[in-house]
Amino acid sequence: MTASSTRPGPAPYAPRTTPAHAVTRTPAPCTTSYRRLGRLFPALRVHSAPPRTGDGWISGTDLLTDPDALAELIAHDAREGLARYGRPLRPDVAAGFGLHRFSWPAALLFTLPWFLERRVPLLTPEDVSIRRATGELTARPGAFACLPDDPAAGLPGARTVADGAALAAELRTALAGFLAPVLTAFRPAVRRSPRMLWAMATDAVVEGLWYVGGLLGEEERARAELSDLLAPDRAADGPAAAPALPVARACTPGVCAPSFTPGAGFATEGASGTDRARASCCLVYTVRPEEMCGGCPRVTRS
Numbered sequence: 001m002t003a004s005s006t007r008p009g010p011a012p013y014a015p016r017t018t019p020a021h022a023v024t025r026t027p028a029p030c031t032t033s034y035r036r037l038g039r040l041f042p043a044l045r046v047h048s049a050p051p052r053t054g055d056g057w058i059s060g061t062d063l064l065t066d067p068d069a070l071a072e073l074i075a076h077d078a079r080e081g082l083a084r085y086g087r088p089l090r091p092d093v094a095a096g097f098g099l100h101r102f103s104w105p106a107a108l109l110f111t112l113p114w115f116l117e118r119r120v121p122l123l124t125p126e127d128v129s130i131r132r133a134t135g136e137l138t139a140r141p142g143a144f145a146c147l148p149d150d151p152a153a154g155l156p157g158a159r160t161v162a163d164g165a166a167l168a169a170e171l172r173t174a175l176a177g178f179l180a181p182v183l184t185a186f187r188p189a190v191r192r193s194p195r196m197l198w199a200m201a202t203d204a205v206v207e208g209l210w211y212v213g214g215l216l217g218e219e220e221r222a223r224a225e226l227s228d229l230l231a232p233d234r235a236a237d238g239p240a241a242a243p244a245l246p247v248a249r250a251c252t253p254g255v256c257a258p259s260f261t262p263g264a265g266f267a268t269e270g271a272s273g274t275d276r277a278r279a280s281c282c283l284v285y286t287v288r289p290e291e292m293c294g295g296c297p298r299v300t301r302s
Contacts, residue, residue: 028141029152030113030121037112040215042135044105049138051129058132060125063102064185074098074189076132085287093283095189096200100282102130103179103204109139110175111209115222118164119152120145120171125181145170168229175205199280202230 034046051059062069077097081089089097106128113119127140143157145167153160161167183197190197206226213222 029119029144029146029155029158030109030117030139030141033113033116033119034109034139036116037108037212041212044108044135044137046105046109047136047138048141050140051127052131052138053129056131056133057129057138059129060127060182064125064181070185070189073102073130073132077101081287087287089287090283092189092191093286095186096192096283099182099186099190099197099200100204101132103182103201104208105130105135105137106178106182107175107201107205108208108212109137110171110178111205112212113144114167114171115209115213115225118147118150118167120167120174122159122170122174123178125178145174171229196280200282203278203280206230 028048031048034048038045051057051061053059053062058069058073063073074091074095078089078091078094081094081097109123109128110120113121121139121141122143122145123139127142129138130136141157143159144152145159145161146153147163147167148160150158150160152158159170161170179198179201183194183201187194187197190200192200209226210219210222213219216222
């Protein structure tokens with residue numbers, strides 16, 4: 001959401017004391033990060049706004065409660081897969097792509113403000129919506145966690161925490177709380193175990209921030225902070241249902257896992273061409289074996 005001037009009409013009972021052009025809306029916390037993302041990566045734009053429906057938008061509420069909405073999101077990837085590969089995707093593969101391409105950008109709603117502003121929005125799936133055809137998301141402004149010295153600490157909805165470690169714990173908890181019902185909704189279609197679903201979600205969390213970190217010229221910082229954020233000894237900070245998994249082990253460069261590229265196929269490289277060992281397999285080999293990811297566990301663990 002872009003901050004804009006407000007130009008009210010003449011006040012009938014009192015003289016205007018502030019010029020109209022000087023009255024501005026205060027940007028919602030995390031908006032700066034979302035704007036920066038849009039400039040760096042125009043294929044993905046985030047609006048600080050309530051969830052939307054219709055005209056290609058699918059709200060998080062519908063995604064969790066309406067089987068038809070989930071089916072349409074998966075069908076989008078089935079159509080893209082057919083157009084890209086010239087052959088239909090297996091239903092569970094299309095569902096896996098749909099889960100990845102929802103969780104990849106949705107995770108950035110949390111990780112990018114943490115990375116750039118040390119703020120963690122406390123979003124639920126009901127606070128977001130997505131329009132895959134245009135690469136847009138909405139995130140409803142609301143409560144957020146921040147550090148005591150943050151200029152936004154006095155704003156409504158601010159939850160201050162003691163230090164960076166406590167803020168990282170808030171991020172892990174917020175991500176787990178957001179992703180848990182999403183994975184439950186996708187599980188029957190994806191047909192993977194809960195642990196493998198969490199592995200897929202972890203990969204999406206890592207790949208999104210790692211990719212954008214490369215666009216920012218801060219890939220190494222993103223890699224280091226993600227490694228610390230999701231290190232195995234951090235698992236106790238979040239729900240037991242969200243296991244911490246290996247996230248940043250380097251491997252031979254190759255084709256990266258599917259990233260969020262609306263209207264196109266899979267990205268073949270990250271921002272800097274660096275690859276990583278994934279915790280899950282995206283199953284792209286089932287439709288085009290020669291495009292197996294260089295970071296696929298089928299390769300790196302053999």
